Amino acid sequence: MTAVALNMAETPTRRAWTRFRRNRAAVLGACLLTVLALSAIFAGAITAVLGLDAEAVDLASRYSPVSVAHPLGGDELGRDVLARLLQGGQVSLSVGLAAAVAAAGIGAAIGLLAGFQGGLTDSILMRITDGMLALPVLPLLIVLAAVDPTKLGMSADSGGAASVVRIVLIVALVGWPGAARLTRAAALSARAQDYVRAARAVGVHPFRIAIRHVAPAAAGPVIVAATLAMGQVILFESILSFLGLGIQPPLASWGAMLAHAQDTIWERPMLAIWPGVAIFLTVIAVNFVGDGLRDALNPRAVENR
Amino acid sequence: MGRIIIQRTFGAGVTLLVLSGLTFALLALMPGDPVDLLAGSDPRLTPDDIARLKALYGVDKPFWERWVSWLGRLAEGEFGYSRMFGAPVADVLPEALLRTLSLAIAALAISTVLGIAGGALAALKPGSIFDYGANFLAFAGVAAPSFWLALMGMALFSITLGWLPASALPADPDAGFFERARHLILPIAVLAALETAAILRHARAAVGEALTQAHVQTARSKGLSDFRIIWRHVLPNAMTPLVTVLALDLGALASGAVVVEVMFGYPGMGKLLYDAILGADYNLAMAVLLLGAGAILLANAAADVAYAALDPRIGFGKAET
Numbered sequence: 001m002t003a004v005a006l007n008m009a010e011t012p013t014r015r016a017w018t019r020f021r022r023n024r025a026a027v028l029g030a031c032l033l034t035v036l037a038l039s040a041i042f043a044g045a046i047t048a049v050l051g052l053d054a055e056a057v058d059l060a061s062r063y064s065p066v067s068v069a070h071p072l073g074g075d076e077l078g079r080d081v082l083a084r085l086l087q088g089g090q091v092s093l094s095v096g097l098a099a100a101v102a103a104a105g106i107g108a109a110i111g112l113l114a115g116f117q118g119g120l121t122d123s124i125l126m127r128i129t130d131g132m133l134a135l136p137v138l139p140l141l142i143v144l145a146a147v148d149p150t151k152l153g154m155s156a157d158s159g160g161a162a163s164v165v166r167i168v169l170i171v172a173l174v175g176w177p178g179a180a181r182l183t184r185a186a187a188l189s190a191r192a193q194d195y196v197r198a199a200r201a202v203g204v205h206p207f208r209i210a211i212r213h214v215a216p217a218a219a220g221p222v223i224v225a226a227t228l229a230m231g232q233v234i235l236f237e238s239i240l241s242f243l244g245l246g247i248q249p250p251l252a253s254w255g256a257m258l259a260h261a262q263d264t265i266w267e268r269p270m271l272a273i274w275p276g277v278a279i280f281l282t283v284i285a286v287n288f289v290g291d292g293l294r295d296a297l298n299p300r301a302v303e304n305r
Numbered sequence: 306m307g308r309i310i311i312q313r314t315f316g317a318g319v320t321l322l323v324l325s326g327l328t329f330a331l332l333a334l335m336p337g338d339p340v341d342l343l344a345g346s347d348p349r350l351t352p353d354d355i356a357r358l359k360a361l362y363g364v365d366k367p368f369w370e371r372w373v374s375w376l377g378r379l380a381e382g383e384f385g386y387s388r389m390f391g392a393p394v395a396d397v398l399p400e401a402l403l404r405t406l407s408l409a410i411a412a413l414a415i416s417t418v419l420g421i422a423g424g425a426l427a428a429l430k431p432g433s434i435f436d437y438g439a440n441f442l443a444f445a446g447v448a449a450p451s452f453w454l455a456l457m458g459m460a461l462f463s464i465t466l467g468w469l470p471a472s473a474l475p476a477d478p479d480a481g482f483f484e485r486a487r488h489l490i491l492p493i494a495v496l497a498a499l500e501t502a503a504i505l506r507h508a509r510a511a512v513g514e515a516l517t518q519a520h521v522q523t524a525r526s527k528g529l530s531d532f533r534i535i536w537r538h539v540l541p542n543a544m545t546p547l548v549t550v551l552a553l554d555l556g557a558l559a560s561g562a563v564v565v566e567v568m569f570g571y572p573g574m575g576k577l578l579y580d581a582i583l584g585a586d587y588n589l590a591m592a593v594l595l596l597g598a599g600a601i602l603l604a605n606a607a608a609d610v611a612y613a614a615l616d617p618r619i620g621f622g623k624a625e626t
Contacts, residue, residue, distance in 0.1 A: 131320050134552075134605050135598055136559035139578055143328070143594070146582045148336035235450055239564065242452050243579070255450075262456060262568075269460035276453035283448035 019296040026292020032285040036278075040093045043086035084252055085274055091253040093282070095168055096234035102172035103233060104226035107179025112218060114180070115187025116210045126184070132177040141236055144170045145245035163248040167240060171233045178232075179225035183218045190217035220297035227290035231283040238279050254279045309613055313606035321599050326372055328594050332587045333368035375591070385588035389580065394592045397577070402596070405573035409562050411493045416500035417551070423501070424508025425535050428516055439505055446502015451564045455495045459568075462491060473571035492569045499561050500554065507550040511543035518542065545615045552608030555601050 020026055039046060114125040149166065190196060191214060199209050238255030240246035242262075247253040254275040261272035341355075350358075378385065384394035427439035463471035469491045475484050515521065516539060524538050563575030570576070574593050581590040 127316075127320065131324070131602075134556050135324075135601060136556040136563070138560035138563045139575075139594055139597065142563075142579060142582055143331050143590075146336075147331060147334040150336075231448065235448075238450050239452060242450075243567065258450075258453060258456065265456065265460060266464060269464050272453070272456045272460055276450060276456065279453065280445070280449050283450075284444055287444060287448060 016296040020292050023292040023295060025288045026296075029285040029288025029292065032281060033289060036089065036282055036285070037093065039086060040089040043090050046086060047080075047083045081271065081274060084257060085254075085278060088252040088254045088257050088275060089278060091164065091247055091251055092234060092237060092255070092279070095164060095171070095237050095247070095253065096230050096282075099168045099171040099175060099233040099237070100226050100230035102168060103175035103229045104179045104222055106172060107176035107181075107225060107229075108183045108215075108218065108222045110176065111180040111183025111185075112187050112210060112215060115184040115218075116191060116206070116214055118191075122184075125180070129177045129180045129184075132174075133181075137174055137236070138239065141170065141174055141240055142243070142245060144173060145240055161251075163246070164251070167237055167246045170240070171236045174236065175229050175233045179222060179229060182221035182225045186218035186221045187214050190214045193217075224290055224294045224297060227286060227293055231286035231290065234279065234283055234286070310610055313609050314603075317599075317602040317606045320602055321595065324598055325376070325591075325595055326369075328591060329372040329375065330368055332590060333371070335582070335585065335587070384592045387581075387586055387589040389584050389586040389589065394589050397589065398592060398596065401572060401574050401577045401593075404571060405562055405566070405575060408489065408492060408496065408565070408571065408573060409558060411489070412496035412500055412562075413558065415493070415497040416504055419497070420501045420504025421508045421512075421540075421547070423505050424510075425512045425539070427505075427509045428512035429531055429535070431513070436509075439509060443502050443506035443509070446499055446505070449499075451495070451499055451561050452568060454498060455492075455565055455568045458491050458495050471569070473566070473569035489571075492565045492571060496558070496561050496565050500558055503554050503557060504547075504551065507547060507554075508543070511546050511550075512539055514546075515539045515542040545612060548615070549608050549612050552605045555604050559597060559601060 110125055110129070114122040114129075145167075187210075196209060196213050199213055200206075204212075237246055237253060238258070241253045241255030242259045244259060247256050249256070257275040258272060261268075261275065265272055375385070382395075384398070386392075387394045387397050390397050423439050423442075427433075427436040430436055459471045462469045470488050471491070473488050473492045475488050477484075512535070521534060521538050524534050529537075559575070562573065563579065565571070566573045566575035567579050574597060578590060578593040578597075580586070581593060
C-alpha cells in the first residue's frame with residue numbers, strides 16, 4: 001500500500017519508467033537493441049578499426065574459416081561476413097525504423113479518425129482494418145513489391161537508395177492495422193471523458209478537439225504500436241529482400257544476405273546462420289521492449305506481471 | 306442462428322468483392338500487359354498489330370472496365386487462361402489447392418495439439434521452468450523469420466545430417482505414398498513450428514483465464530487429477546476464445562505456407578502465386594489471391610458463428626461490436 005502512495009506522488013512518465021525497469025525481459029531487450037543500434041550507427045567506424053571492408057572482393061579468402069582477419073569468416077566472394085553483417089544491419093534497422101514510424105503514423109491517423117468520428121466512418125475503417133489483420137500479409141507484400149513505379153508516375157530508378165524508399169513505403173502500407181486498432185481504442189475512451197465533452201459543449205472545433213485533447217491520450221498506445229510494428233516490418237523487409245523483391249544490390253540487408261546464403265547453402269550452410277540470428281535478436285528485442293512499454297504505459301496494468 | 310450466418314457470409318462476400326477490385330487495380334499497375342509480353346517474344350509484330358491485339362483483348366481499356374468484364378466472366382465460372390501453364394486457370398488450380406490444403410491441414414493439426422497441450426501445461430504450473438520455456442518459445446516463434454527457420458531446417462536435417470530431402474516433391478513422379486510423405490516432413494515441420502508458437506501463446510492465456518474460474522477451483526479442491534480438470538472443466542471454456550484466435554491466425558499460416566512452398570519448391574497455391582506474379586500471369590494471380598482470401602474470410606466468418614453458438618452470453622443479432 002505504501003508503494004502505491006509513493007507512486008502517486010510521481011509523474012506518469014516516472015511511474016512508467018519505474019514499471020518498465022522492473023520488467024526484466026524489457027530491460028534485456030532495451031540493452032540488446034541499444035547494442036544493435038550502436039553497431040549499426042558506427043558500422044563504418046567498427047569495420048575501419050577492425051581493418052575490414054564490406055565490399056572488398058577477395059577470392060583468396062572465399063569461404064574462409066573463422067580467423068583473426070575475418071572474425072566470422074568470408075562469403076562466396078571472399079567478402080568479410082562480419083563487415084557485411086554490420087552494413088546489412090544499417091539498412092535493415094533504418095528501413096525498420098522508418099517504416100515503423102510511417103506505419104504507426106498511418107495507423108494513428110486512421111484509428112483517430114475512426115474512434116473520434118464513430119458511426120459509418122468507424123464501421124468502414126474498422127472493416128478494412130480487420131480485413132487487413134485477417135488476410136495473409138505476404139501475398140499482399142509480393143503484389144505491392146511487383147507494382148511498376150513508372151505506372152504511378154514515379155521514376156524508373158529501382159537500384160540502391162530508391163529500393164530503400166520503395167520498401168519503406170510498401171511495408172508501411174501493410175504494417176499499420178495494429179496501430180489503428182490501438183489508437184481507435186484510446187480515442188474511443190478519451191472521447192467519453194468529461195474534459196472532451198466539456199470542450200465539445202463550449203463549441204471547440206472537432207478537429208481541434210481531436211488534435212489537442214484526444215491525440216495526446218492516444219500517444220502511449222501509438223508509441224507501443226510503433227515499437228511492435230518495428231519488429232513486424234523488419235520481418236517483412238527481410239522476407240521481401242530474401243525473395244529478391246526488396247533491397248537491391250549493391251546494398252545489403254540481412255534478408256538479402258540470406259538470399260545469397262540460400263544459393264550457397266549446400267557448400268556452406270554456416271553462412272545462413274548469422275544474418276538470421278541478427279534478425280531474430282532484433283525482432284525479439286523489439287517485441288520485449290514493446291510489451292514492456294505496453295505494460296508500463298497502461299495505467300491499469302496489473303502490477304508484478 | 307440463420308441470421309448471423311447470413312450476416313457474416315454477406316459481409317465476407319462484400320469484403321471479397323472490394324478486395325477483388327483492389328487486387329485488380331494493383332495488378333494493372335504491374336509492368337507490362339499480356340500483349341506487351343507477347344510482343345516482346347515475337348519480333349514480327351508491328352505496332353499496328355499490337356494496337357489491334359490490345360483492342361481485341363481489351364487491355365487498352367481502363368482497369369475498372371476490365372474488372373467488370375472479369376467479374377462477368379467469373380460469374381459464368383470462367384477464370385481465364387493461364388499464360389505460364391498454357392491452360393485454363395481452372396485446370397491448374399485444383400491440384401495446387403489440394404497440395405496447399407494437405408500441407409496446411411497437417412501443420413495446423415500438429416500445432417493445435419502441441420500448442421494447446423503446451424499452453425495448458427504452462428498455465429497449470431505458472432512460474433515453472435516449463436512456463437518460462439513455453440513463453441520463450443512463443444516469443445521466439447514470432448520473432449524468427451519463417452524463411453530462416455526453413456533454411457536452418459534444410460542446413461541441419463538435409464545437409465549436415467542427411468536425414469530428410471530438401472525438396473518437397475520426390476524427383477520420381479511415380480513415388481509411393483511414403484516417399485511423398487517423407488519429402489513433406491520438413492516443410493510441414495517448419496510450418497507447424499511457426500504456428501505452434503502462435504497457438505501456444507493464446508492457449509496459455511485462454512487456459513490461464515479459465516483456471517481462475519470458481520468451478521475449476523471447486524474441481525481442484527475436490528482433488529480431481531490435473532488431466533481431468535483440464536479436459537473436462539477448462540478446455541471447453543478455453544476453446545471459445547481459442548477458436549476465434551485460431552481463425553485469425555489463418556492469415557499468418559497462409560503467409561508461412563507461401564514461404565515454405567517457395568523455398569521447398571512445392572507447387573501449391575503459394576508457389577503458384579509467387580511464380581504468377583513474377584511471370585506476369587495475371588489471370589492466375591487473380592484467381593489464387595481471391596480463392597485464398599475467400600477461404601480465409603469464410604473461415605473467419607465461420608469462427609464468428611461458432612463463437613456466437615458456443616458462448617451463450619452473445620445474443621444472436623447483436624454480436625456486432
